[in-house]
Amino acid sequence: MQELDASVQEKVNTWLNGNYDADVKQQIQKQLDDKAYTELTDAFYRDLEFGTGGLRGTMGPGSNRVNKYTIGAATQGLANHLKKTYPGEKIKVAIAHDSRNNSDVFAGITADVFSANGIHVYFFKALRPTPELSFAIRELGCKSGVMLTASHNPKEYNGYKAYGADGGQFVSPEDKAVMAEVAKVSNVDDIKFGRVAENIELIGEDIDQKYLDAIASLSISPEAIKRQKDLKIVYSPIHGTGITLMPKALAQFGFENVTIVEEQATPDGNFPTVVYPNPEEKEALTLAMKKARDIDADLVLATDPDADRVGIAVKDNKGEWVLLNGNQTGSLLINYLLTAWQQKGKLNGKQYIVKTIVTSNLIEEIAKAKNVKYFNTLTGFKYIGELMTQLSGKETFIGGGEESYGYLIGEFVRDKDAIVSGAFISEMTAFYKDKGSSLFEAMLDMYLEYGFYKETLISITKKGKTGAEEIKAMMQQYRENPPKTLGGAKVVALKDYENRVETDLTAGKTTPIDLPKSDVLQFITEDGSIISARPSGTEPKIKFYCSVNTKLTDKGAYEATNKALDEKIDGIMKDLGV
Numbered sequence: 023m024q025e026l027d028a029s030v031q032e033k034v035n036t037w038l039n040g041n042y043d044a045d046v047k048q049q050i051q052k053q054l055d056d057k058a059y060t061e062l063t064d065a066f067y068r069d070l071e072f073g074t075g076g077l078r079g080t081m082g083p084g085s086n087r088v089n090k091y092t093i094g095a096a097t098q099g100l101a102n103h104l105k106k107t108y109p110g111e112k113i114k115v116a117i118a119h120d121s122r123n124n125s126d127v128f129a130g131i132t133a134d135v136f137s138a139n140g141i142h143v144y145f146f147k148a149l150r151p152t153p154e155l156s157f158a159i160r161e162l163g164c165k166s167g168v169m170l171t172a173s174h175n176p177k178e179y180n181g182y183k184a185y186g187a188d189g190g191q192f193v194s195p196e197d198k199a200v201m202a203e204v205a206k207v208s209n210v211d212d213i214k215f216g217r218v219a220e221n222i223e224l225i226g227e228d229i230d231q232k233y234l235d236a237i238a239s240l241s242i243s244p245e246a247i248k249r250q251k252d253l254k255i256v257y258s259p260i261h262g263t264g265i266t267l268m269p270k271a272l273a274q275f276g277f278e279n280v281t282i283v284e285e286q287a288t289p290d291g292n293f294p295t296v297v298y299p300n301p302e303e304k305e306a307l308t309l310a311m312k313k314a315r316d317i318d319a320d321l322v323l324a325t326d327p328d329a330d331r332v333g334i335a336v337k338d339n340k341g342e343w344v345l346l347n348g349n350q351t352g353s354l355l356i357n358y359l360l361t362a363w364q365q366k367g368k369l370n371g372k373q374y375i376v377k378t379i380v381t382s383n384l385i386e387e388i389a390k391a392k393n394v395k396y397f398n399t400l401t402g403f404k405y406i407g408e409l410m411t412q413l414s415g416k417e418t419f420i421g422g423g424e425e426s427y428g429y430l431i432g433e434f435v436r437d438k439d440a441i442v443s444g445a446f447i448s449e450m451t452a453f454y455k456d457k458g459s460s461l462f463e464a465m466l467d468m469y470l471e472y473g474f475y476k477e478t479l480i481s482i483t484k485k486g487k488t489g490a491e492e493i494k495a496m497m498q499q500y501r502e503n504p505p506k507t508l509g510g511a512k513v514v515a516l517k518d519y520e521n522r523v524e525t526d527l528t529a530g531k532t533t534p535i536d537l538p539k540s541d542v543l544q545f546i547t548e549d550g551s552i553i554s555a556r557p558s559g560t561e562p563k564i565k566f567y568c569s570v571n572t573k574l575t576d577k578g579a580y581e582a583t584n585k586a587l588d589e590k591i592d593g594i595m596k597d598l599g600v
Contacts, residue, residue, distance in 0.1 A: 026059055033066040033085055041210050042091065046083045064486045070096075071201060078172050078181030078561075081124060088172075088180045093128045094213040096182055097135035097168070099204030101214075103196075104141065104165055106203075116162060116225075118146040118155040119170035120263045120328040122180050123291035125149070129170045132182070137221035138214035147224040149289055151263045151329030153430075153439035156189040157233045158225070160436075171328035174300035175561065177293050190407025190436035194538055230267065233434070237442040238274045240432040242362040243453045247276040250452035254319040257444070258283035258310040260299045261290040262327030264440060271445045277452075281317060283310050293327075301326055301333025302427055304345055311335050311343045321451045321461070325440040331427040332440035334447055336461040339577075349382035349477045349569075350465060351447065352423040356385050357468050358450040359421045359431065360392040369394065374413065376406045376422035379519070379542065380554045380567040384468075384475035391472065394420070400519065400540045401556060403428055407436035421446075425477060425567065466577045474574040476587040480566045480600055481558075493557045493564045500543050500555055509570070509594035511547035518543055553594055566600050 026034065034054070038047055053062050065084025070077050070092050077096050081088045104113050115136055119129035126149070133143045144162050146155070152169045159167040165187045172179035184200065186192050192200055207213060241247070255272060257280055259265040265287055272280050285295050286309060293299040296306045301324040310322045314335065322335035322343070335345050346354070356375055363369050374395040377385045389396035395417070399405035403424060410419050410433060423429035428438030431446050454464045469475075484492045504516050504527070516525045519542040522535045542556045554567040570590045574583055 026062060027067070030063050030066045034062060037066075037083065037085075046089070046091075049083050060486070067487050069205070077184075078175065078179060080178045081180050088128070088182070090128075090131055091210055091213070093131050093170075093182060094135055094210075094215060095207040096184070096204050097132045098139070098207045098213045100166060100168070100184055100200055101136055101139040101141055102206070103200045103203040105139065107199075108165055111165075112142065113140075113166075114142045114144065114162060114164045116144040116146075116155055116158045116164050116167040117170070118150045118152070118158070118167075120152070121149050121261060121289035121291055122170075122172060122327060123177065124180055125170040125291070128180060128182070129168075131215070132168050132170065133222050134215055134217040135213060137218040138216045140218075141221065143222045144225045145222050146229075147226045149263045149266065150226075150230075151267055151325075151439075151441055152183065153330055153435045153437055153441055154229065154233050154267065156185060156435045156437045156439075157236070158229050159185055159187070160189040160434075161229065161232060162225075169328065173328055174298065174302070174326040174331060176298055177291060185437075188407065188411040188436055190411060191402075191404035193404050193408045230270070233441075234267065234271055234274050236434040237271060237432065237439075237445060240434075240442070240446075241275055241449060242359070242366065243449055243456075244276065246453045246456040247449055250455050251276050252279045253277060253321065253448065253452050253455065254317060255280045255448055255451075256283065256310050256314045256317070256319045256322045257281070258286045258307070258322075258324040259289075259329070260286050260296060260301065260306055260324055260326060261288065261293050262299065262325060262329060263289065264325035264329035264444075265289065267441050268323070268325060268329065268444055271441050272448060275445045275449060277448055281313060281319070283313055285309055299327050301331055302348070307333060307335055307345060314343055320455065321448060323444045323447065325444065326427075329440045330438045332429070332443050332447065333427055334461075336451075338462050339466075344462070346461075346465070347477065348423075348425040348427040349384070349475070351427070352377070352425065352429055353382055353384045353388065353468065353475070354461065354465055355423065355429055355431070355443070355446060355450065356421055357388050358453060358464075359446075360388060360394055362453065363420060364392060371395075373418045373420050375420050376409055378402070378405070378424040379537075379544070380556065381423065381425045382475050382477055382569060383552065384472055384571070387472045388468075398537075400537055401542065403430075403438045405538075406430070410436060425479065466574070466580055469574040469580075470577070473571050474580075474583055474587065475569060475571040476584065476591065477567065477569045478591050478595075480568075480595060481561075481563045482566075482600070483561075483563050485562045489562050493562075496564060497541060497543065497555065497557065504543075504545060505597055508545060508547055508553060508597045509551060509590050511549040511551060513545050514548045515546040516543065517546070551590070551594065553598065555598075566595065566598065568594055570594070
């Protein structure tokens with residue numbers, strides 16, 4: 023790149039000449055002097071926007087970066103929205119942060135701006151999990167809340183999750199209204215950074231205990247836990263916030279033999295023992311699985327930095343430790359919850375479960391078999407939270423989740439919750455062990471009963487402005503020229519969630535999709551495979567989700583069937599050019 027685009031140069035000049043800190047100006051000037059035009063373009067070509075996960079990006083100076091000013095503008099815009107929405111009312115918000123570098127600083131800036139706008143802030147005095155923030159919003163009667171986190175992203179990232187009065191992330195039309203208010207904050211001088219101390223109230227242990235009591239009240243099999251209280255659980259918070267609550271939650275459920283992975287127990291935004299602090303990555307669970315082998319454990323749990331996602335490992339029938347993916351864990355959880363509710367005689371037709379459109383249809387099959395209502399939502403847990411709020415007081419949410427390791431049990435929170443999920447995964451393990459079984463055996467039994475479903479996710483990273491354009495072009499190509507066959511099977515239907523229409527490719531008929539617009543395409547084959555293409559709302563990636571299924575004739579056929587499904591997935595991805 024020889025020079026900056028005029029619009030980018032204009033934004034750079036605004037920052038160089040505006041009321042920004044001297045060190046920020048120095049960093050930008052150095053990039054100009056070094057002719058680092060690609061980096062400057064990426065930092066200034068757009069403003070960070072609220073996506074499916076709120077505001078998220080790499081840290082550094084620039085309008086497309088997470089820093090004091092983008093955090094400040096987001097908060098000022100949110101404050102303006104709240105004051106317009108609740109005129110004349112005393113507005114309260116809650117703020118929490120995770121263990122990432124600068125999360126505590128950004129949380130303080132967020133509190134400063136809210137307080138300067140006359141808004142009462144409940145401020146967690148130390149790091150806490152995202153789901154506890156969601157709980158606190160509802161518990162304390164707040165109109166909004168903010169979590170400073172970039173979830174499981176690499177250490178260079180940070181972010182800002184904004185929540186509404188129901189404890190869920192903002193959804194349409196309110197998310198658009200917030201975005202519009204943030205966009206109006208075009209001048210740094212419009213941001214009120216002056217802290218008003220009397221508007222900030224510290225919170226902590228009291229909310230912790232209310233949250234822990236609430237999730238412990240959901241336990242369905244306390245008698246099984248009592249008999250299996252020595253279940254050997256290995257837990258890693260992967261240097262994140264989970265250490266504040268997961269051990270306490272497991273203890274309150276009745277588990278007495280929990281081993282913490284000490285090397286990963288201290289909160290640290292550099293995540294020194296892992297490449298990525300993501301429980302979806304096998305490498306992130308290496309230390310936990312080693313500990314599990316050393317002590318012959320029953321279960322491994324690991325949570326991401328803000329403790330809204332949980333990954334697990336179990337022993338297979340050969341005694342080898344294996345990681346379960348998000349679809350397997352989610353399916354096991356729903357199967358356990360519905361089975362336990364059924365056995366206690368608690369299912370009366372007024373309960374429901376929820377999953378996202380890219381999550382395994384095995385969950386749907388389980389719900390059908392148990393005569394429990396199920397819903398599919400768009401990707402992003404905010405849509406599950408929105409549905410829960412709509413149905414609150416009318417029907418009972420048992421549980422739900424998404425393939426990306428996020429689950430929720432009960433109605434106390436409106437976001438994915440690794441704390442309650444970790445406690446229930448442990449309860450589920452105790453439930454099956456009490457019957458002489460294991461979690462792996464329970465999974466095989468589930469496959470025998472409902473079908474063997476296998477899913478894979480492939481992500482392709484395309485960074486910067488050119489990457490965003492490439493992803494857009496890929497989606498356009500798939501829309502205009504959908505594949506005729508995938509993995510040797512005819513593509514019989516195309517679901518286009520952007521245009522909200524499903525096309526029967528055999529009959530040529532179209533039917534509307536009753537969900538909000540979302541840039542997702544799904545190809546459905548005649549043998550029941552589902553392949554989804556979706557640009558990420560929070561990362562520079564396009565994601566391909568592939569789900570295939572077949573019958574499992576007996577447990578002895580597991581490995582051969584698993585291999586056959588893997589080969590089928592490989593064929594489908596090859597046909598897609600992925």
